[in-house]
Amino acid sequence: MEARPAIRRSAAKQLSHMGVSGALSSSLPVLQPSSEETYPKLQDTQQVSMERPVAQAGHLTSNSGVVGHIFSSPSRFSTDLHYSSVSPREKQSRNNPFILQSLSSVSMPLPHSSPSGVFQSTASCAYSKENNGSWGTDSLPGFLDFPVNTPVENSQIESSSCSGILAAEDISKQNDWQEWANQLITDDDALTSNWSDLLVDNNVTDLEPKVPKPSLNFSAQQSQVSQQQPASSREIIPAPSREIIPAPSREILPVQSEDIIAVTTPSSANSAAAKPRMRWTPELHEAFVEAVNQLGGSERATPKGVLKLMKVEGLTIYHVKSHLQKYRTARYRPESSEGSLEKKLTPIEEMTSLDLKTGIEITEALRLQMEVQKRLHEQLEIQRNLQLRIEEQGKYLQMMFEKQCKSGGDKLNASSSSLDDPSAQPSVAMQVSPDKSELEPSKVEHGEIEADAVKSKVTSVECAEERIGKQKSPETEAPKDCEPDVCMSSSQPPKRPKIKE
Amino acid sequence: MKFGKKLKHQIQESLPGWRDKFLSYNDLKKLVRLISSSPVVLNGNSGKVEAEFVYLLNNEIDKFNAFFMEQEENFIIRNEELQQRIKKVTDTWEPNGSQPSNTIYEDEVGQLRKDIVDFHGEMVLLVNYSNINYTGLAKILKKYDKRTGSLLRLPFIQKILEQPFLTTDLISKLVKECESTINAVFPVEEEEERKREVKEAITVAGEGIFRNTVAALLTMQEIRKGSSTYSQYSLPPINLPVDSDLIQLVQLNPPTAIF
Secondary structure (H helix, E strand, O other): OOHHHHHHHHHHHHHHHHHHHOHHHHHHHHHHHHHHHHHHHHHHHHHHHOOOHHHHHHHHHHHHHHHHHHHHOOOOOOOOOOOOOOOOOOOOOOHHHHHHHHHHHHHOHHHHHOHHHOOOOOOOOOOOOOOOOOOOOOHHHHHHOOOOOOHHHHHHHHHHHHHHHOOOOOHHHHHHHHHHHHHHHOOHHHHHHHHHHHHOHHHHHHHHHHOHHHHHHHHHHHHHHOOOOHHHHHHHOHHHHHHHOHHHHHHHHHHOOOOOOOOOOOOOOOOOOOOOOOOOOHHHHHHHHHHHHHOOOOOOOOHHHHHHHHOOOOOOHHHHHHHHHHHHHHHHHHHHHHHOHHHHHHHHHHHHHHHHHHHHHHHHHHHHHHHHHHHHHHHHHHHHHHHHHHHHHHHHHHHHHHHHHHHOHHHHHHHHHHHHOOOHHHHHHHHHHHHHHHOOOOOOOOOOOOOOOOOOOOOOHHHHHHHHHHHHOOOOOOOOOOHHHHHHHHHOOOOOOOOOO | OOHHHHHHHHHHHOOHHHHHHOOOHHHHHHHHHHHHHOHHHHOOOOHHHHHHHHHHHHHHHHHHHHHHHHHHHHHHHHHHHHHHHHHHHHHHOOOOOOOOOHHHHHHHHHHHHHHHHHHHHHHHHHHHHHHHHHHHHHHHHHHHHHHHOOOOHHHHHHHHHOOHHHOOHHHHHHHHHHHHHHHHHOOOOOHHHHHHHHHHHHHHOOOOHHHHHHHHHHHHHHHOOOOOOOOOOOOOOOOOOOHHHHHHHHHHOOOOOOO
């Protein structure tokens, strides 16, 4: 487990390294050659150490091929995936975390858009990414068919290859994955030594956090990306995996006395480690509580049972397990406090005489706390709405500007007249200005630059932009005649108004 | 105060488990500065650099998302558990309940009130967490665009706004629910009496959540006080007219824990 804190530290250093060492420009060119080097190595490694080299190497190569493919495909964030970063480990395959990261970022919006907020995740890495159909469930049974004497390798390979496709959740996890990927993709020596380490029983605890993390993240991301074949792959994995991975799983099992559903999602003692990103909702939780109660309470309910009762598609036992853990912890404290209530009574009675005043004070303190909290929440909501509107506005302006650029002079008048119309932008502007008038006007002096709301006749989008910008300032003055303003603002587009208080 | 300092202050005041989950604003700022002076960018070859920058930002976003969703899940569980506790306390120990006992009731309710208020506070702090990270990200993006002349900000911000850590509707809903349930457990008091008690109460208020909330409010106020680069993307100064009494009160009498 010491690997993880080390990684965390180095990951934390990552950013500062980036800033300090100037690695940025120098690191980038490293990427391409390293990625090219690594793929053949991957194949070699597999052939050397695996009992079923050909098929697996083939799969893994296809994995690398996928990785390579992903390199070239644009991500949602329109990044060129050819970036590298400082690996906490050192020189090796710096491309991998990026792939992971970009993939995770690519897949990020998806869970949010999934219906009913249920995380469509499964316990397998058999899902294929959208632009890569080659990973199917075929690869997975292949892995699982590993002979018994290579259990560790099996899980390791599987999880690493799986995680080779998808991303870790945060820096620490990602770096763990990186570890795996590095081990897998780089030299044979490192890899075999790792495996021999892992084969030793007392290293199983090391294995345990490593194996779950990347694979879980992987499976999480996988399912985010593609929601195909949930049931089938889930079923494929459980049975064989439990047979095939005797040693490590037996070690893992006592830690979490629940079923291990898959190689790729073994139970983890550290629930913070590999958490598929599932978004719980109150409704889902209610169903959960019902299921738990049906099974006789939080202590007696098992994740498997709860999962079956809930009958929610896409919910994995891992989700249920971690949720159940949290649930138990949450219930434990109040129950124990109530149980010891009788004992508490005596000291409380002693306090009663002093308690009256203190009680009121405490209540008042709580009230005050509540007030402040409410206020903060209100302000946060207001701020958020404003931010959203500002961005919308910006988007609109951008659109306008682009249209402007495309068409040139003729459209100028058209756009200016469209600004006069009570269309989206002016209405947003209108909405914004009442908001501002609600807010206390700051003592801003804009001097010659006046904000004008809607009726302004603008002669250029730039002026309009400037205008909207000024308008955003907490100005509560009535719209003035814009003619002089136009000249003013157009003569000072680069300047930004200073706020004087 | 510059944003970096404000953020640092906010982080210091935040709950211990949260401290490393905030935006690494200063690091990213340094990075942007570095990028702007890097020869790669100056030669106009900024694609890869941008990709790398985006990668780091995505890292941060992932961090926020993970933390946020975990907290959200915890809140959902706690919310349900608190509801059950309220029900149990009122059913069992209230004068009309099955085993009316004033002492037990008072004690239970006292603890319950504290827990509810803390719960409310934590949720609000989570919303604040999201918000401050968003602000930081927006600022970093703005700096980046300014320094490298690219147009990363606008589309990226749009994407960010869709992220789980910024979809705080559920949390807000829970907060509002909490505010309404709290009336069930708090005694109704006279307005005048309350104001009198407030000053004393301040000294009684504990650390942790309360301090954090106050710090958050003050920080927010300061962040929005004004900037030298005011643009159409800037927020107007915060309006806290009613709070000015409250906040001033708190500022003059910093809460000190008595527990």
